[in-house]
Amino acid sequence: MAYSIARLRSRAGAQVYSPPLGTGAIISLDWPFPFIHLRRIFPMALYRLLAIFGAGLFLLGGCATNLPTTTEEITWNIKNNYRQSIMVEFYSQHRNAAWPGGGRAYVLEAGESGSYDLPCRSTEKICYGAWVRADSNIYWGSGMDDQEGCQECCMICKKGSTFSLTLK
Numbered sequence: 001m002a003y004s005i006a007r008l009r010s011r012a013g014a015q016v017y018s019p020p021l022g023t024g025a026i027i028s029l030d031w032p033f034p035f036i037h038l039r040r041i042f043p044m045a046l047y048r049l050l051a052i053f054g055a056g057l058f059l060l061g062g063c064a065t066n067l068p069t070t071t072e073e074i075t076w077n078i079k080n081n082y083r084q085s086i087m088v089e090f091y092s093q094h095r096n097a098a099w100p101g102g103g104r105a106y107v108l109e110a111g112e113s114g115s116y117d118l119p120c121r122s123t124e125k126i127c128y129g130a131w132v133r134a135d136s137n138i139y140w141g142s143g144m145d146d147q148e149g150c151q152e153c154c155m156i157c158k159k160g161s162t163f164s165l166t167l168k
Contacts, residue, residue, distance in 0.1 A: 069121065070121065070122040071119055071120070071121065071122075072119075072120055072121070072122050072157050072158060072159045072161075073117050073118065073119050073120070073159070074117075074118050074120055074126065074155060074157050074158070074161040074162070074163070075115060075116065075117050075118075075161070075162045075163070076090065076115070076116045076118065076128060076155075076162075076163050076164075076165075077113065077114075077115050077116075077162065077163070077164040077165070078108065078113065078114050078115075078116070078128070078130070078164075078165055078166075078167065079112075079113040079114075079165070079166040079167065080108040080109065080110060080111065080112050080113070080114075080167055081111070081166050081167060081168045082110060082132070082167055082168060083110055084110055084132050084133065084134065085107060085108065085109050085110060085132070085133040085134075086107075086108050086130050086131060086132055086133060086140075086167060087105035087106070087107060087108075087130065087131055087132075087133050087144070088105060088106045088107075088108060088114065088116075088128060088129070088130045089104075089105040089106070089128070089129050089130075089144075089145075089146075090116065090118055090126050090127070090128050090129075091126065091127050091128075091129060091142060091146040092120070092124055092125070092126055093124075093125040093126070093127060093154065094121075094124050094125055095121075095124070098146075099116070099118050099126075107133065108130075108167075118157075120157035121157060122157055122158065122159075123156060123157060123158070124156070124157040125154050125155075125156055125157075126154060126155055126156075126157060127141060127142045127146065127149075127150065127153045127154040127155075128140075128141040128142065128153050128154075128163075128165075129141045129142040129143045129144060129145070129146055129147075129148070129153075130143075130167055131143055131144045140153070140167050141153030
């Protein structure tokens, strides 16, 4: 990109080359070394916005959940005592993971029981969601796609943990 460079003089008398506002940086040839002065390019509001954004990233980085990479396995035993078929899915509350995942769910016919061994990360919180196959407005736990959320439908991943429930 070509643009004209205007010659200016700094307070100390050194030459300063300045492109038109908004097209580049001011380059100063002052001693002890040349520097690039960005204040003329970006308005102060942008600097403040960048500072707030950077501080937010720093704080979020410090608060992020760092799960151990140790793989454990927990077991969920679910019995369907409802009169219709239900769908069951499990959701991690610490990362983007679901079992069976990929937009699929386990099917439990009326009166049927299922046992689900889930590989998970140590200390990971996993919740179940279940809903009537023909009507997702009738649900248990966190429901379809973990939309409803709940506290009583979750378990912490720990070796040998088992959670049993009957859906009525």
